[in-house]
Amino acid sequence: MVPSGAPVPPGGEPKWIALPPGLLKVRRLMLVVWLGLLTLAAGLVPGLLAGPGWAAFALLPLALLVWGWVMLERNWRSWRYAERSDDLLISRGVLWRRETVVPYGRMQLVEVTSGPLERHFGLASVQLHTAAAATDATIPGLVPEEAERLRDRLTELGEARSAGL
Numbered sequence: 684m685v686p687s688g689a690p691v692p693p694g695g696e697p698k699w700i701a702l703p704p705g706l707l708k709v710r711r712l713m714l715v716v717w718l719g720l721l722t723l724a725a726g727l728v729p730g731l732l733a734g735p736g737w738a739a740f741a742l743l744p745l746a747l748l749v750w751g752w753v754m755l756e757r758n759w760r761s762w763r764y765a766e767r768s769d770d771l772l773i774s775r776g777v778l779w780r781r782e783t784v785v786p787y788g789r790m791q792l793v794e795v796t797s798g799p800l801e802r803h804f805g806l807a808s809v810q811l812h813t814a815a816a817a818t819d820a821t822i823p824g825l826v827p828e829e830a831e832r833l834r835d836r837l838t839e840l841g842e843a844r845s846a847g848l
Contacts, residue, residue: 706824788844
């Protein structure tokens with residue numbers, strides 16, 4: 684992960700910041716829990732009711748678990764964000780890349796959220812709200828200190844930029 688620094692001057696290349704690996708661990712844990720239970724149910728229920736040959740149905744969720752394991756890492760690697768002098772860039776997506784540009788002056792609310800599972804693994808998300816709902820953005824899986832730093836910085840920049848409106 685690249686530490687964030689001063690905003691990039693206009694026309695300069697932004698310093699992209701990757702998400703911490705804790706988010707990947709949480710998502711993989713959820714995948715294993717849910718598909719592990721589904722694999723168990725898909726193998727036990729048909730195996731006990733219709734015979735041992737029907738327990739092969741457990742291979743479907745197991746294959747999905749293996750595929751999901753790989754895809755979660757690809758998705759996690761695609762997430763990144765960059766602070767520029769006038770806006771925040773958020774980029775994500777494997778097949779369909781999506782880049783969101785949120786001007787500091789358009790931000791109305793910046794909040795840090797952390798559910799029970801996120802708190803347990805030391806993660807938080809930053810949610811950005813703007814006047815147009817289509818430009819609302821989220822940066823998931825940040826370390827709480829970075830989430831709070833980003834919230835404070837974006838709030839400060841948003842107040843400074845909106846003063847001229």
